[in-house]
Amino acid sequence: MSDSESPPLLIVEDDLGLQKQIKWSLDRFESVTAADRESALLAFRRHRPAVVTMDLGLPPDPDGTAEGFRLLGQMLELDADVKVIVLTGQNDRANALRAVGMGAYDFFAKPFEPELLALTIDRAYRLFELQSENRRLQAQQPTGTLAGLITRDPEMLRICRVIERVASSDATVMLLGESGTGKEVLAQGLHQASKRSGKFVAINCAAIPEALLESELFGYEKGAFTGAAKTTVGKIETAHGGTLMLDEIGDLPHPLQAKLLRFLQERKIERIGGRQEIPVDVRVVCATHQNLQELIKQQRFREDLYYRLAEIVVNIPSLRDRQGDALLLAQAFMRRFALEQRRNLAFADEAMTAIERHTWPGNVRELLNSIKRAAIMADGARVGVEDLGLAAKSDDEASDCAAEPVLDLRQAREAAERQVVLAALARSAGNMARTAEMLGVSRPTLYDLVSRLGIRHNLVIE
Secondary structure: OOOOOOOOEEEEOOOHHHHHHHHHHOOOOOEEEEOOHHHHHHHHHHHOOOEEEEEOOEOOEOOOOHHHHHHHHHHHHHOOOOEEEEEEOOOOHHHHHHHHHHOOOEEEEOOOOHHHHHHHHHHHHHHHHHHHHHHHHHHHOOOHHHOOOOOOOHHHHHHHHHHHHHHOOOOOEEEEOOOOOOHHHHHHHHHHHHOOOOOEEEEEOOOOOHHHHHHHHHOEOOOOOOOOOOOEOOHHHHOOOOEEEEEOHHHOOHHHHHHHHHHHHHOEEOOEOOOOOEEOOOEEEEEEOOOHHHHHHOOOOOHHHHHHHOOEEEEOOOHHHOOOHHHHHHHHHHHHHHHHHOOOOEEOHHHHHHHHHOOOOOHHHHHHHHHHHHHHHOOOOEEOHHHHOOOOOOHHHHHHOOOOOOOOHHHHHHHHHHHHHHHHHHHOOOOHHHHHHHHOOOHHHHHHHHHHHOOOOOOOOO
16 A cells, blocks of 8 residues: 555554654555644644554543544544544553444554554555445446436435435435425435335325315225215325325324324324225325424424424425536526427526526525526527526625635635536536636546546436
8 A cells, every 4th residue: 555646644643652663664654643632633634544543542641541532533523434543552442442433443452463453554445445436436326316306516415325325214204495495306216216116196285275185195985075976095095105205294284193193103094984994005205394393382293293204304405505506407407498499598608607696595496497487588599697587696695695714725625626616517517628628627637626526527317
């Protein structure tokens, strides 16, 4: 592992003589050293090591372990993938096991065999490289969960990974987010990733009058009430073997909340007017833009139902918080509507700037409607700001939205690079040659940037 381009080994040891001995015994690894927690953190931030060896006893309390555990937690918080090998005294096995429980890769009791430590470091480097390569490949491979989703935002991509992880279970998932953020798209992705054989069935609890909602959900028997001319299956039964999405669950009437809770507990229903319990195998996904905790305080939503529904909670960011997604989505929508109308349409520069600066209070739904209107109203091939009906954000508004500055130069530089590259990719509709030209770099340099920043340059799924 002597490749100079590989991340270095960080050796944290307060005994300078032992530090030199460890460094000498591991001379085939490029390494940096630190003698206390603060210098170790500085070295960690600067060099981003793949592997760390560290003693738990560090100044100002070399006979204790508090400083070492604090350093371990801080390093894992900065990079959860770093491989930390704890070097500990013979009587510190309990502390070493605690360190492994916190996320350390391995531990060695002092005195240790240098050959065995070198072998463990080699394995740690190989695991780090395999995990990095796996993440890179996963970022380039669109999956069923992403079908219908257009994004390059890291948080949205993380949410997709969460959806994939829970898809194979039967856990009830609650999707929280503003109206128009794509909750139903994610619910459909969850259903597709689950491989359930039944249908995906969605019902909007706010769109159906309370008097009809119970029969829509649970169905009814013939003659159950006036007008019930035949037995009708409800949405819950229709979704048997599949997924039921309860949209706007916060608007579910209180009497129905008790009946829904019973179904979630028993997984059986009774149709209105019926006496027979019908078992139903269904995955339940619910969604709302409301603050359910506040509704619970107001006694408008049952707390026991909330905890039954909120086994897995996913918070979906608003469009204004998704890096580069507004213009990326706008380009995709414009291609769709231009194809439908058999027109050759493209955004003018000022229109793209307006899309990037608009806060999109209605999120993706507002954006979709705005692009559809522009595609219809545009006189020529160039879609301008007036066609979108948007105004560029003023300097005062822009300054109000300024975030707290990042004090880590590496993070700030990467964030700035990511923002510029995402904006250029969005403006070029993912064309790498045009993106490189906009940025004033070569295509190989752009590909290196995209790979280093973990940007999904080839993902545009509609």
